[in-house]
Amino acid sequence: MPSSADFWNFFNREVGPKLVLRERTFRQMFEYLDRFQRPVIIVETGCTRKAGDWEGDGQSTVQFDRYVSLRDQESVVYSVDIDPASVAAAKTLVGSRVQLTQDDGVKFLTQLTRRLVDEGKTIDLLYLDSFDVDWIYWQKSAAHHIKELCAAMRALRKDTLVVVDDSPLEALFMPNAEQQIQFTRQPLIGGKGRFVAEFAAMAGAKLEFAAYQAGWTGF
Helix, strand or coil, X not given: CCCCHHHHHHHHHHHHHHHHHHHHHHHHHHXXXXXXXXXXXXXXXXXXXXXXXXXXXXXXXXXXXXHHHHHCCCCEEEEEECCHHHHHHHHCCCCCCEEEEECCHHHHHHHHHHHHHHCCCCCCEEXXXXXXXXXXXXXXXXXXXXXXXXXXXXXXXXXCEXXXXXXXXXXXXXXXXXXXEEXXXXXXXXXXXXXXXXXXXXXXXXXXXXXXXXXXXCC
């Protein structure tokens, strides 16, 4: 039950060229979801705030809405944002297959996880993007996303894909005497995904991709 050619035409022609840093990793998310021969559940924290900001925020809610709408009759998206204005704006951009809630992401995921577990359901894609990143003081956003991951953990499977937005690779390096680059620290995942990446390494999760967005399976 993978997505139809209509979705991939939409992504390749209308969306991909506008996503810039996020194009490859969003493509990998949808290719991953296409592996499942059944309806899928996408859970997102942090919804699209305004129309057309493809390069700025990736318009994830709009993409997820189009994906489930063109895939089958039962796939669904659960999306949450703490800002009422963002939720109101997102509701004008998506259809009924996206269930939008105004709440804190950790609280929402705790309640949704209980519900899914009670119903015998699990999450196929968990997309974490509910906290604006401060590139200098990134700790608050990174801490929030590790809390969200923990809140959703009981509804994850080993093959659930967990993605954190705004998590570019960082590296510290300096030139040596021959002006060649010497790494003082090998590249690591930064931004909002830093603490999730550290937890993933300790838990033995598999890093599926790391670019501007980072994704793992195996939690």
